[in-house]
Amino acid sequence: MAPIGRICKEDILESQSSFAKYDISTGSAEIKTAPPSKGIITNGGKPGMPSTSGVHELLECPVCMSSMFPPIHQCPNGHTLCSNCKARVHNCCPTCRYELGNIRCLALEKVAESLELPCRYQSLGCHDIFPYYSKLKHEQHCRFRPYDCPYAGSECSVSGDIPLLVSHLKDDHKVDMHDGCTFNHRYVKSNPQEVENATWMLTVFNCFGRQFCLHFEAFQLGMAPVYMAFLRFMGDDDEAKKFCYSLEVGANGRKLTWQGVPRSIRDSHRKVRDSQDGLIIQRNMALFFSGGDRQELKLRVTGRIWKEQ
Template sequence: METGGVDSSMLSLNMMEEDEHPHQFSSISKLHNNSQTTTSVHDLLECPVCTNSMYPPIHQCHNGHTLCSTCKTRVHNRCPTCRQELGDIRCLALEKIAESLEFPCRYISLGCSEIFPYYTKLKHETICTFRPYTCPYAGSDCSFLGNIPYLVAHLRDDHGVDMHSGSTFNHRYVKSNPMEVENATWMLTVFHCFGKYFCLHFEAFQLEMAPVYMAFLRFLGDDREAKNYSYSLEVGGNGRKLTFEGSPRSIRESHKKVKDSHDGLIIYRNMALFFSGGDTKKLKLRVTGKIWKEQQNSQGVAS
């Protein structure tokens, strides 16, 4: 299935790697005017230990050497430049200078054209819609980061997730020993429809001491856009069925948060066995579903 193509505009894992310190950023673009002065200020605001830009409180030693608050504990309160004791001296002048600076968002290469004051830039970057996505594949400690097309290729090539085109699906889950329900998770399929991507998850876990199975859909994109879509899930057998209808959750939310919210189709083991024909030796569940796009009213709100 086509995944939208992976071209040279997609970012590699190395390019998209998150900073070690969440309160810092490692790259500042020069201002258009007086670039030489801006470069000098940039150098002053760079921590000599981690080389990231510094935010208040900016510390300094008695000789005027500065460093960020995180690295102050790293160097055991000793100046990394002159080895003098740091104490609790703040470099208020440098903090004040930083207030007058403006810089573009760090995700400018991904499409964000916003420019922010030095001290508000970081807050924007934590919610920027252009920031990279983490891998939504559950059950592994995957550190991948990237945009959506690159993410889809990663799920297909590195995790072996099935790809499917279309807004309807029919999955069959078979387990040889249904009397044992361990904490387990599977990403069954990535769906491509309406020009977007969705991923179907299936869980097995204990809910208040009762063994259950849970299926839910996630949207490969931001939460605001996820609300434009809805989906339904159905499982049944022996003349009975369970249905669920809701909106897919964005992959911006952690897999654990979605699972713990129980926002999906939950099937207790006894009911699952009933759907399987009462066979206690083999569980056979067929999960069907549909994805659709909500109609927008004149205010652009899904209805």
């Protein structure tokens, strides 16, 4: 018999007859009807080791299908859900429609503390095992997690390892590929008064067996229109710090130079741009370097990449 309590009148969510199985190797979730239990299930093919798959299902929120972390809430009938979804269902249990109140499921939180799970990027090369409550934090910084597409000026949703992204940039974004550690690029814009959101990424350099993305952008720095060139490394930050690069632009006996460390593509191009970590050229100086009637932008940026000893 259900405990005495108020039943929610709102028709918030239909009761679900099955849990979603959460694939811990990929982080995806899909609705499947759990098969009936047949005796003892072994874990990893080792007899005598009970599977924790049933516990994993108990720790899945029936609303968002994600793993639950404290505080885990429950209704008077014992149905659980995560704290984020508690607000989404307006404090009404999605299974039995009883009012949730503020009951914590301390037993389930304690069970979660005893679990150890593989990283969701196990298939990509991470073979570490983590306590349940440490797994999510690790996955946010796991060195095996996929990289986002580094192409600037578009909302590209492609992600993957470096070889996949290099092919993607070449085939889908038509980015030029260049072998070598020195470069000399010319940027031309017919109307330099229009600087807002003008974005180029002209080249990916294959240098020292690694790849680097050269960016050149025009944007507003406060009220001042500026141009900026910078380099990003296709890999993690600890590897990026092994390299240095220099940039130079100039004409009419003057020049601007920049030397820095390439930023990892883990940092978005917008984050690097907003941090001003690169060669910045004020528009008046850019037009001076362009020569002529100052009505057209013509900048030549040269640079090189080297490896720190």
